[in-house]
Amino acid sequence: MLGVKNIHKSFGSNQVLKGIDFQVDEGEVVAIIGSSGSGKTTLLRCMAFLEQADDGIFTFDDLSKDIRTISKKEIKEIRMKMAFVFQSFNLFRNMTALQNVMEGLTVARKVSKEEAKKRSLEMLEKVGMLDRADYYPDQLSGGQQQRVAIARALATNPEVILFDEPTSALDPELTGEVLEVMIKLAKEGTTMVVVTHEMEFARNVANRVIFMENGIVVEEGPAEQILSDPKQEATRRFLKRILRKEEQD
Amino acid sequence: MFNFSARFIKIINLLINSFTKLLIPCLKMTIPLTVLSFFFGLLLAMILALVQVADIKGLKQFARFYVWIFRGTPLMLQLFIIFFGLPSFGINFNGFTSAVVAFSLNLAAYNSEIIRSAIQAVPIGQSEAGYMIGLNYFQIMTRIVLPQAARVAFPPLFSSLIGLTKDTSLASTATVVEMMSVAKRIAAVYYEPFWMYMEAGFIYLMICTILTKLQSFMEKKLEWKQPSDTKIKAETVTEG
Numbered sequence A: 001m002l003g004v005k006n007i008h009k010s011f012g013s014n015q016v017l018k019g020i021d022f023q024v025d026e027g028e029v030v031a032i033i034g035s036s037g038s039g040k041t042t043l044l045r046c047m048a049f050l051e052q053a054d055d056g057i058f059t060f061d062d063l064s065k066d067i068r069t070i071s072k073k074e075i076k077e078i079r080m081k082m083a084f085v086f087q088s089f090n091l092f093r094n095m096t097a098l099q100n101v102m103e104g105l106t107v108a109r110k111v112s113k114e115e116a117k118k119r120s121l122e123m124l125e126k127v128g129m130l131d132r133a134d135y136y137p138d139q140l141s142g143g144q145q146q147r148v149a150i151a152r153a154l155a156t157n158p159e160v161i162l163f164d165e166p167t168s169a170l171d172p173e174l175t176g177e178v179l180e181v182m183i184k185l186a187k188e189g190t191t192m193v194v195v196t197h198e199m200e201f202a203r204n205v206a207n208r209v210i211f212m213e214n215g216i217v218v219e220e221g222p223a224e225q226i227l228s229d230p231k232q233e234a235t236r237r238f239l240k241r242i243l244r245k246e247e248q249d
Numbered sequence B: 001m002f003n004f005s006a007r008f009i010k011i012i013n014l015l016i017n018s019f020t021k022l023l024i025p026c027l028k029m030t031i032p033l034t035v036l037s038f039f040f041g042l043l044l045a046m047i048l049a050l051v052q053v054a055d056i057k058g059l060k061q062f063a064r065f066y067v068w069i070f071r072g073t074p075l076m077l078q079l080f081i082i083f084f085g086l087p088s089f090g091i092n093f094n095g096f097t098s099a100v101v102a103f104s105l106n107l108a109a110y111n112s113e114i115i116r117s118a119i120q121a122v123p124i125g126q127s128e129a130g131y132m133i134g135l136n137y138f139q140i141m142t143r144i145v146l147p148q149a150a151r152v153a154f155p156p157l158f159s160s161l162i163g164l165t166k167d168t169s170l171a172s173t174a175t176v177v178e179m180m181s182v183a184k185r186i187a188a189v190y191y192e193p194f195w196m197y198m199e200a201g202f203i204y205l206m207i208c209t210i211l212t213k214l215q216s217f218m219e220k221k222l223e224w225k226q227p228s229d230t231k232i233k234a235e236t237v238t239e240g
Helices: A040-047 A072-080 A097-108 A113-126 A142-155 A172-187 A199-205 A223-228 A233-248 B004-053 B059-072 B075-089 B095-120 B124-132 B137-174 B179-190 B193-222
Strands: A002-011 A014-024 A029-033 A055-060 A063-066 A082-085 A160-164 A192-195 A208-213 A216-222
Touching: A002 A040, A014 A040, A014 A055, A014 A216, A029 A040, A029 A199, A040 A160, A040 A192, A063 A072, A072 A082, A082 A142, A082 B124, A097 A113, A097 A142, A097 B137, A113 A142, A142 A172, A172 A192, A172 A199, A199 A223, A199 A233, A208 A223, A208 A233, A216 A223, A216 A233, B004 B059, B004 B095, B004 B137, B004 B179, B004 B193, B059 B095, B075 B095, B075 B137, B095 B137, B124 B137, B137 B179, B137 B193, B179 B193
Parallel strands: A029 A192, A029 A208, A082 A160, A160 A192
Antiparallel strands: A002 A014, A002 A055, A055 A063, A208 A216
């Protein structure tokens, strides 16, 4: 459904992605794990065209194109069928929670106000934020903001949602409420690509786990196999390090 | 010996009699000069800031050049060039028009920097989120970035309005009969410069006081919070 082939990206002399193949199928939940600096966020951002990749093939449904030659119009069409949840939420600060969720419907998709409002309220209810519909982002906690951001992503009924470390900016006690919402979405069959440090989430929710290091995919496979019985030494080292850290917390 | 009470009465009379004489040029010249100059100055500043933010080739360089020139030379000199200098090229503005042109052009340079920095202060993530829900550049600017930038720019823009109110006194050098020049004339006639300038200062101060009140009122209006909901229960657990 969404994928890239042999994707390359450098920031100056720093090569962040060194020829990565990635593919997510409909209804699948893929978790991308790896230490910071491994390129996982850059990969996600390249697939949303928030970063311009240097080389590679981009595929989305029937479209398959050189990532360098995709036009602005095509990018806009792709983004209409895609949603992105940011680490720092990025809710529009000048709009209420409800307006945030409605914006993509009324302005970008010309849905009528009434219809957009109805759908947006449904989405806010789904993430448990209905009672905060008229609050501004500054009046909400991080976990609440992220749940509104997820409602905003859901409102436009995207084919796939990309999550960029959705719980990393949250206090530990607030990650649960966001993960709960994401688990609910996964159960409903939402196609999701999740860059995450939450190993429990990856184990319990993801169909497939991809481990990245230094701009390459080191290992990928079913979640249970990668997390419990990794084949690569690098994966083993990473998991050991992150599990030890979790125990300390 | 100096007669104190007679002088006191004379000054009080002068202050009362001259008050309307100062207020009329204030209402007829000082305030219109301020309002017109600020309006045109803000309009031009918006354009100068937007061409820089949108990175429009050529226009961006022009905007930088413009700001360099108008911030780098004295306001009075700019007024003199327009009022005294341009007639030698056959361009004749009257005093009032010259003052509006000079103040607008000068203000635009300063205000464009305020607006530019306010736009750039809006986190890039706001635009990225806009693009991801399918908005285009124009929609992101008008619906997300500019409304947020307006709040950041508002206090410094208001400061520049207050500054302008007082700078309009420079128009007296271009034969505009505004409050300052009237105060000067009365002071010369009655030999009471201290009291006349104090009185004019008082009127300037009153205008700026009203503007300051207006500013805090409007700042509250610009807040993104419902007045009814000032206290929000955060669902955070205090760490023990």
